Every structure is written in C-alpha cells, then in structure tokens.
Amino acid sequence: MSHYDMIVVGAGPAGLSAAVQAASHGLRVAVFDENARPGGQLFKQIHKFFGSKEHMAKTRGFNIGTALLQEARDTGVTVVLDAVAVGLYPNREVVVRAGGAVRHYKADAVVVAAGASENTVAFEGWTLPGVMGAGAAQTMMNINRVRPGKRVLMLGSGNVGLVVGFQLLQAGCELVAVADAAPRIGGYGVHAAKLARCGVPFYLSHTILRAEGTGRVTGVVISELDAQWRPKSGSEKHFDADTICLAVGLSPMNQLLRMAGCAVRENGDVLCYPFGETSVSGIYAAGDAAGIEEASSAMIGGRLAAIGAAHRLGYLDAQTLAAEQARLEGMLQSLRQGMFAPQNRGKAAQSTDEGCPLSSSLLGQGYLRDDEIANYPGCKQAKGVHPVIECTQNIPCNPCQDVCPKGCIRVGANIVALPVVDKTATCTGCGLCVAACPGQAVFLVDEDAEPGFALVTLPYEFLPIPKAGDKGTALGRGGQPVCPAEVVRCKSASAYDRTSLLTIRVPKEMGMRARFWKGGAA
Amino acid sequence: MSATDWNDRICTLGPFEPAPGDGFIVCRCVEITQGDVRRAVHDGMFTLHEVRRLLRCGMGLCQGQICGRLVRGIVAKELGVSPTALEEVTARAPMRPVEMRVFGSEEAGA
Numbered sequence: 001m002s003h004y005d006m007i008v009v010g011a012g013p014a015g016l017s018a019a020v021q022a023a024s025h026g027l028r029v030a031v032f033d034e035n036a037r038p039g040g041q042l043f044k045q046i047h048k049f050f051g052s053k054e055h056m057a058k059t060r061g062f063n064i065g066t067a068l069l070q071e072a073r074d075t076g077v078t079v080v081l082d083a084v085a086v087g088l089y090p091n092r093e094v095v096v097r098a099g100g101a102v103r104h105y106k107a108d109a110v111v112v113a114a115g116a117s118e119n120t121v122a123f124e125g126w127t128l129p130g131v132m133g134a135g136a137a138q139t140m141m142n143i144n145r146v147r148p149g150k151r152v153l154m155l156g157s158g159n160v161g162l163v164v165g166f167q168l169l170q171a172g173c174e175l176v177a178v179a180d181a182a183p184r185i186g187g188y189g190v191h192a193a194k195l196a197r198c199g200v201p202f203y204l205s206h207t208i209l210r211a212e213g214t215g216r217v218t219g220v221v222i223s224e225l226d227a228q229w230r231p232k233s234g235s236e237k238h239f240d241a242d243t244i245c246l247a248v249g250l251s252p253m254n255q256l257l258r259m260a261g262c263a264v265r266e267n268g269d270v271l272c273y274p275f276g277e278t279s280v281s282g283i284y285a286a287g288d289a290a291g292i293e294e295a296s297s298a299m300i301g302g303r304l305a306a307i308g309a310a311h312r313l314g315y316l317d318a319q320t321l322a323a324e325q326a327r328l329e330g331m332l333q334s335l336r337q338g339m340f341a342p343q344n345r346g347k348a349a350q351s352t353d354e355g356c357p358l359s360s361s362l363l364g365q366g367y368l369r370d371d372e373i374a375n376y377p378g379c380k381q382a383k384g385v386h387p388v389i390e391c392t393q394n395i396p397c398n399p400c401q402d403v404c405p406k407g408c409i410r411v412g413a414n415i416v417a418l419p420v421v422d423k424t425a426t427c428t429g430c431g432l433c434v435a436a437c438p439g440q441a442v443f444l445v446d447e448d449a450e451p452g453f454a455l456v457t458l459p460y461e462f463l464p465i466p467k468a469g470d471k472g473t474a475l476g477r478g479g480q481p482v483c484p485a486e487v488v489r490c491k492s493a494s495a496y497d498r499t500s501l502l503t504i505r506v507p508k509e510m511g512m513r514a515r516f517w518k519g520g521a522a
Numbered sequence: 523m524s525a526t527d528w529n530d531r532i533c534t535l536g537p538f539e540p541a542p543g544d545g546f547i548v549c550r551c552v553e554i555t556q557g558d559v560r561r562a563v564h565d566g567m568f569t570l571h572e573v574r575r576l577l578r579c580g581m582g583l584c585q586g587q588i589c590g591r592l593v594r595g596i597v598a599k600e601l602g603v604s605p606t607a608l609e610e611v612t613a614r615a616p617m618r619p620v621e622m623r624v625f626g627s628e629e630a631g632a
Contacts, residue, residue, distance in 0.1 A: 086616035086617050117587045122543070122546045122547075251591060255585075
C-alpha cells in the first residue's frame with residue numbers, strides 16, 4: 001500500500017488549492033480525480049470572477065484553473081486522473097479505482113474536495129432528452145463545444161442559471177425565458193441585467209408544469225405559483241423549446257466523508273471545524289463537498305485545510321499557521337458579506353448597506369428602471385466621458401476600483417460596498433473599468449461627444465465582433481429597442497481580456513438608456 | 523402527525539390516494555415513480571433506508587445522485603415533516619459502480 005502525507009480527492013478549485021498549498025509546505029501530496037481532465041468546474045467557467053485582486057477577481061475561471069495546474073506542476077503534486085476514490089476507510093485508507101483495478105492508499109491527512117452534484121426537479125416529461133442540468137449544458141458548450149440546443153428555457157435564477165444562461169446566448173442559443181419558483185431573482189442583479197438587456201424575459205413565482213414532446217423536448221409549459229406554491233390555473237404559458245436547463249441548486253458530494261464516519265449537521269452537510277477538519281481526525285472537507293459556495297471561497301477553503309494538515313503533520317509551526325489562518329480567513333470573510341452571503345440567504349433586504357433602495361424591478365424583471373438609476377452612487381451624470389456603474393447590490397467585488405488609473409472609482413476597504421464615481425477625478429475613457437467588471441455593469445457615457453449625440457461604450461462578449469460603421473439598434477436595460485445606433489468603434493485589447501468595448505452613437509437623450517446593441521433594424 | 527413522532531410505527535397515514543404526478547419517474551436508474559415512493563410510505567416505510575431497500579431507488583448507476591433529493595422530498599411531504607428531519611441513507615463503498623472484475627482485481631498502491 002502506497003503512502004502519502006496527504007491525499008486529496010478531487011482536482012477542482014478546492015482540491016488543487018489544498019494540494020499546492022500543502023506541497024508548498026513540503027508535504028508529499030497525491031490528488032485523485034475521476035475525470036479525464038483536472039480543474040473540476042473551473043475550465044467551464046469562461047466568465048470573469050468576482051472578488052478582489054487577492055481572489056483573482058476579473059480573471060476568467062479557466063485561466064485560474066490553468067494557473068493552479070501550473071502551480072501543481074511547480075510544487076510537484078501528483079495528479080492522477082481517471083481515478084475514482086470509491087471508498088474511505090478507517091485510518092485514512094483511500095480506495096481508488098483506476099483503469100481495471102482498485103488500489104489502496106494511505107495518508108496522514110485526507111482532504112475530500114469532491115465537489116457537488118446538480119439538483120433536479122421532477123415534472124411531466126422531465127426524463128425526455130433535452131432536459132438537462134445547467135452544469136451539463138455548460139460542459140457541452142465550454143468543454144465539448146457542442147451547442148446543447150437552439151431554444152432553451154432556464155429554470156432557476158440563481159447565479160448558475162444566470163451565468164449559464166448568458167453563456168448559452170454567447171454560444172448562439174436563444175434563451176426563451178428564465179423561470180424561478182421564488183418571487184425574487186436569486187443571483188446577482190448584474191448577472192440578471194446582462195440577460196435582460198439582451199431581451200430575455202424573467203418569470204418569477206413560476207415553475208415548469210410539463211415538458212412537451214415525444215422522443216425529445218419540443219416545448220415547455222410554465223405556470224405561475226400561488227402563495228402556497230401551487231400552480232395557478234389559467235396562468236400557463238407555452239414556449240417552443242428544444243432544451244430545458246435546470247439550475248435548481250447543488251448538493252455536496254460528501255458520501256466519502258459520511259462513509260468514513262464524519263458527523264453531519266442538521267442540514268445534512270458534514271460538520272466542519274476550523275481548517276475544514278471533520279469529526280474524524282485527519283480528515284478534512286473543502287469546497288462544495290463541505291457546503292455549497294462558489295469557486296473563489298472553495299480555493300481558500302482548500303488552502304485552509306492544507307495548512308491545518310501541514311501543522312498537524314509537523315510541517316508548519318504554530319506561529320506561521322496562525323498568521324496564514326488569519327490571512328486566509330480574512331479573505332474568506334471578505335467574500336462572505338453582502339446580501340448574497342450565506343448568513344443573509346432568504347432575507348428580503350429592502351436597501352443596500354449605504355441606504356440606497358434595492359430595485360424591485362431588478363429583483364423581479366432583471367433590470368433597473370431608467371428612473372431608478374440616479375439612486376446609486378456609481379450612476380451620476382457628469383460632463384464629458386465618465387463611467388456609469390450600474391452596480392446596485394452589495395456584492396463582494398472591487399476590480400473597477402483597482403483598474404482605474406485615475407482614481408475615478410472608489411469601493412473602499414469593504415469590497416461589498418457600492419462603487420462610487422468621483423466626479424472630481426478626470427476620466428480619460430480608457431475603458432479598463434468596463435472590461436474589468438465581472439458583472440458587465442460598467443458603461444462609459446459621453447453626453448457631450450457631438451452636438452445632439454451621446455457616445456455609449458458597453459462591454460461586448462459576442463461574436464461576430466461589430467465593426468465601425470455597422471448600423472443597428474440600441475436596446476434599453478430591459479432589452480427593448482430604444483433608437484437606431486451606429487457603431488463608432490469596437491476596441492479589443494489584451495488588457496481587456498477578450499471583452500470588447502463597443503462604442504455606439506445614440507441621440508443625446510438616450511445616453512442614459514441605451515445599454516446594448518443589436519445589428520440590423522429593430 | 524408532528525415532526526417529533528413521525529417515526530412512530532403505530533401511526534398510520536391513511537390509505538394511499540392516487541395523486542397527480544404519481545406517474546413521474548423519480549429514480550431514472552431503476553425506474554421508480556413518484557407513486558411508487560408514496561405508496562411505500564403508506565405501506566409503512568417511514569425512513570429513506572427502508573424506501574431504498576424496498577424499491578432500490580438510489581441503488582442504480584448514479585447511486586442516488588439524481589433521485590436522492592427527490593425521494594427525500596416525496597417521503598417528507600407524505601409524512602408531513604421537513605426534508606431535513608429524515609436521516610440520510612448510509613453511504614457505502616464503492617461510491618461509484620465498479621464492475622466485479624475490477625473490484626476483484628486489487629493491486630498494491632502504485
């Protein structure tokens with residue numbers, strides 16, 4: 001039986017982070033992953049991440065994955081792929097199926113970072129081909145480069161539903177609707193707004209009644225729910241669709257931990273102590289396997305487990321441990337704030353920490369009403385070119401502040417604060433903030449550009465990339481056509497990391513209304 | 523029936539009444555319907571363990587990854603308790619299906 005200092009189950013963000021951190025302290029580490037490629041969900045994440053610089057914010061998920069894999073090679077971590085950990089037995093014995101055999105390994109510390117599985121809901125026709133998890137659709141698009149369908153309905157308005165919904169649009173699918181049984185959009189408003197300005201309708205307090213079709217999905221019927229979550233008769237709406245994506249939550253894959261005898265909490269998650277240590281000494285849980293969160297906190301959780309194990313095994317002295325723990329837990333705390341933080345789940349906040357009213361339109365329809373914009377400190381009108389930051393909920397993110405070379409944008413030390421545009425600083429129109437915003441919520445507006453016309457610069461991540469002179473239609477925040485608009489320029493730069501900056505010319509009064517552009521007439 | 527005495531074997535839930543959705547397959551691997559699960563509860567299977575042993579839902583290829591939550595929800599609703607009140611089914615190795623020829627082929631760790 002082979003022996004390692006640490007065995008990690010799962011080569012996703014949490015597992016790889018745990019492995020490289022432990023290896024950096026001198027532990028001999030092996031990582032087993034059942035997939036053919038490492039990285040877990042990271043390589044499906046083509047969008048830019050939230051957070052601050054220390055969380056690798058504004059970096060696309062797959063680039064974070066690439067960096068982690070490089071770090072794993074540099075630190076000498078052994079990553080074994082196509083290797084399924086099928087059992088976790090007493091005294092940290094891990095049984096791994098690889099190829100045509102099972103092998104037994106032992107380790108002084110075991111980190112289970114097995115991730116999560118997608119939840120589902122049962123409705124008439126849900127077993128028809130064409131009904132799939134949103135994560136499955138994302139794998140098809142972003143890993144296998146196969147379009148899951150042509151016309152898609154998304155069930156679930158959490159960040160997974162919103163992010164995958166946008167990626168479906170990027171892949172060239174039509175998103176006929178986003179439906180959610182909850183009365184409020186569950187994910188970040190900025191993610192919802194990206195869909196809404198492309199014209200995607202939201203149906204809150206709605207669920208799927210049935211998928212239609214024989215042999216495969218050809219349509220879907222949704223229905224409004226009453227206060228007791230029962231379908232309201234007469235509220236049925238039909239959509240032609242060939243694909244239904246389910247984004248209705250994730251469940252931790254903690255079977256190995258439970259098999260090993262780790263105690264569980266009342267909600268079914270494994271009980272975790274500091275460093276993610278479970279009730280079984282030497283066994284740690286990290287990432288979604290420990291409790292559902294997102295990739296940035298999973299990476300920190302993995303590193304915390306690693307330093308805990310490194311100390312236990314004598315590779316890290318108490319003083320260094322305490323310093324590292326404080327640093328990592330501080331990073332975690334800065335992510336676990338704001339209206340979407342775990343402790344605020346289910347609370348219907350009415351205003352931001354700053355006292356700005358939360359937009360009910362954003363929570364219900366997915367976009368800010370034109371008359372609400374002035375409520376927020378990032379959306380002040382000014383002379384000349386200036387950023388308009390339509391970031392109106394307390395979410396942990398601050399790249400806009402970091403990238404601005406002129407100090408026009410201030411978030412402050414608390415990264416969930418709303419960005420404030422400083423009107424006294426001089427915006428040069430460099431556009432770094434527009435490209436950096438992971439929520440694509442920053443626009444440059446110049447209402448004095450030309451007599452009677454305003455220039456609006458917006459983040460654009462669709463193909464084909466428009467060219468100067470292209471004629472089209474400006475769309476409002478809700479996706480409705482507001483005026484004809486011509487492309488003035490479309491800038492791509494390596495600093496923008498594949499986000500193009502599309503500048504359109506619109507009548508002056510549309511400068512604060514035009515937020516998307518579509519080629520051709522309305 | 524309250525959440526505290528839901529596992530009292532003396533109580534009965536009344537006769538099984540067919541309901542809309544009984545025909546939905548919930549466990550795709552073993553093809554168990556919502557009605558099958560509801561009927562099992564009315565037959566006295568008040569725990570997820572018993573339902574799994576009786577119907578084998580959750581014991582197929584996906585090992586309950588797809589149906590686990592659905593079955594839990596149906597059983598809880600039938601008993602009138604919160605889904606979290608039901609004890610999780612035992613996790614056992616192998617946690618993914620392994621062919622017997624592979625399981626029988628143990629090698630010393632490389």
